[in-house]
Amino acid sequence: MQFSGRRRKVITSPQVELYGQALQFYGQPPLENMSLSEFESFAVDRLKLLKTIENLGVSYVKLSDDYKRKLDNESRNLNFPYRPDAVPDDRKSQVGPSEYEKRRKDHISHFILRLAYCQTEDLRRWFIQQEVDLFRYRFNGLQPKQKVEFLHKNNLQYDTISVEEKKTLQDKLVNSSHNVSGITVEDQDFYKVPFQDALDLVRTRKVYLKAGYVYIPHQDIVAIVLNDFRTRLSKALALTARSLPAVHSDERLQPLLNHLSHAYVGQDYSIQKNVGKISLEQIDSLSVKSFPLCMRQLHQALRDSHHLRHGGRMQYGLFLKGIGLSLEQALQFWRSEFIRGKVDADKFDKAYAYGIRHMFGKEGKRADYTPYSCMKVILSNLPSQGDHHGCPFRHSDPELLKQKLQFYKVSPSGISQILELVKGMHYQLACQKYFELTHSIEEASFSLNHPNQYFIESQRVLGGGKDIKREVGTPQRSQENSAARGSTADREAAAAANAAKDLPEMTEDLDSFFQDA
Structure with a gap:
């Protein structure tokens, strides 16, 4: 990522293609120039968003209506992308200038906070948890077709079982998978995945387990995607930490990144409005x-x-x-x-x-x-x-x-x-x-x-x-x-x-x- 004193946006073809997707794994870093003021603004807004996610995750059941509504509002206020189903049907497939800027901000701000939050184990753990929760919220907001497209574009090659195998295992799948009936078994795909890739689903007994594999209904594939996202992000933060010496050599970035890693978004208590009121x-x-x-x-x-x-x-x-x-x-x-x-x-x-x-x-x-x-x-x-x-x-x-x-x-x-x-x-x-x-x-x-x-x-x-x-x-x-x-x-x-x-x-x-x- 490069930064210059004057804002000069250079949009390359890969970036245009990247922002055409409603969701991404943040595998490709930003390639454009941007001003330091925009760098600061993006980073602070994303930190506000992640702090909101942390608070909502304890105050509400994740992905409940209240949780999604409040996160929709915060994403909208901070100019980040929010659930596609919050957009009118006739605009869901469109990526206009406004939506493009939101996705650009989301992409760049994620990588900025990677630099700030890769420095210690505690910071990495906090950052990963909030980013995973944000990803879950966004992935669940995708339409079924968009989910399939996302899996294909990110090379998540999970095999679906055949119709014959579904019929053979129908009773097992109905009894072990929540929200699955005999009728819906025939109408949806089931993925055969190594059980170690779906430990959360195994632990909560939401899937059928046989011979080291689990059979996951399409609507629960999010658990696998989240596990993949968490693994990729964890490895990326470890790699980012290795590059910190070079980043810290930039006198403009080092104080800002240190600031971000210890920053809270709130009132400034340095102004003593109450001097003398306490005896x-x-x-x-x-x-x-x-x-x-x-x-x-x-x-x-x-x-x-x-x-x-x-x-x-x-x-x-x-x-x-x-x-x-x-x-x-x-x-x-x-x-x-x-x-x-x-x-x-x-x-x-x-x-x-x-x-x-x-x-x-x-x-x-x-x-x-x-x-x-x-x-x-x-x-x-x-x-x-x-x-x-x-x-x-x-x-x-x-x-x-x-x-x-x-x-x-x-x-x-x-x-x-x-x-x-x-x-x-x-x-x-x-x-x-x-x-x-x-x-x-x-x-x-x-x-x-x-x-x-x-x-x-x-x-x-x-x-x-x-x-x-x-x-x-x-x-x-x-x-x-x-x-x-x-x-x-x-x-x-x-x-x-x-x-x-x-x-x-x-x-x-x-x-x-x-x-x-």
């Missing part, structure tokens, strides 16, 4: 009511040991800054806590006060650092032994996480739901479920991406929809409440485009681009 006396009670689990964990660790390591101080300190603590309040808060431990006032002023002023842009490069987002907490600066930062849903042992949730009076059924999300690596959604359970609401009206977002939404729920109010609270310093303030490490884990660690490397224009996205 030091309120922090203890707020940690119990409105802190995400990651911050609650850090607060308890600080109260118990009167100290946090650098990673914890950065994560928790920037969070407190984001919810409205001023520099003067922050210095007072950290000093009073540290001198309760093994640090005297003089040592604190010499060794720790500088770091706090640095967070607020008063020292060093004077960058006004922003609170960590959830992706930033999940993917960077992993906690080691003795650390308390990070995301509890990502970095805690499942049994320890279960104990924390039990201590915080989460119901057994709620704990099971959270642990199931954690098992599926949906860490932000697990935190959102924790929010719903601890605030006694059926379904959150927002998509959680940031610890400070968690706090703001909590205050709105507790305040009946009103903004944060300052109220004089009394510190809760008993041993029981000190323990209750404990486990808070998650919501900071969501992809911070403007994380403190990354800011010096990013250009000012690029930072503002992601903040405004």
Whole structure:
């Protein structure tokens, strides 16, 4: 892929043929020139689409009417292709300029995010899962004829069984395949596929298995296609990772790709609209009511040991800054806590006060650092032994996480739901479920991406929809409440485009681009 300062579109014959298809395996990379601004725009829009898919996959049954309707709307809003059956019949076979641009954007943006999300195993796993879900949604939206054409164009040579074999196996096929009757057996194709290529169907007992082969009705061939797509994409990401050194040599692309891999699409919490609205006396009670689990964990660790390591101080300190603590309040808060431990006032002023002023842009490069987002907490600066930062849903042992949730009076059924999300690596959604359970609401009206977002939404729920109010609270310093303030490490884990660690490397224009996205 080449990029130039001026937009110049070169469309080759292979590209025209490629975009003539309603769906593709992304086997052929883009060949045209494009501007860096378009590169950024395409990448951010696709990231928004994939984040929507992740959230919908937990909130709704995949491919249910609600799921498809919401994904249709998001695809339309972001100018991506959506289900062909959402287009009038007389236009389904046409590829006009508008549809062509959507398919071009879909193609290019996929390859851009490949570059950003091939860098680590966690990033690759997340990207593959969302792309597979997107592919499933699109493939199921194809008409039967389009599905057959797709299989043929992509050399998916699955053999259909003969009429005689269908008659011989009719009873077996009817009894083992859902939505198949004696009548429909004769009217549809069945594919004979090695069972290892259809493990999902075998596991759910949706197909007939004989002598190492499964017999799959035409409407269920999507499971095989998805397996093929997943395998191809996994191999492609591994190959892409090998080319990263060459890509990172481009000074324009390296910061952008790093930004994308840690980016979340949401509000910028660097603007302190609430400065002065939070008093030091309120922090203890707020940690119990409105802190995400990651911050609650850090607060308890600080109260118990009167100290946090650098990673914890950065994560928790920037969070407190984001919810409205001023520099003067922050210095007072950290000093009073540290001198309760093994640090005297003089040592604190010499060794720790500088770091706090640095967070607020008063020292060093004077960058006004922003609170960590959830992706930033999940993917960077992993906690080691003795650390308390990070995301509890990502970095805690499942049994320890279960104990924390039990201590915080989460119901057994709620704990099971959270642990199931954690098992599926949906860490932000697990935190959102924790929010719903601890605030006694059926379904959150927002998509959680940031610890400070968690706090703001909590205050709105507790305040009946009103903004944060300052109220004089009394510190809760008993041993029981000190323990209750404990486990808070998650919501900071969501992809911070403007994380403190990354800011010096990013250009000012690029930072503002992601903040405004």
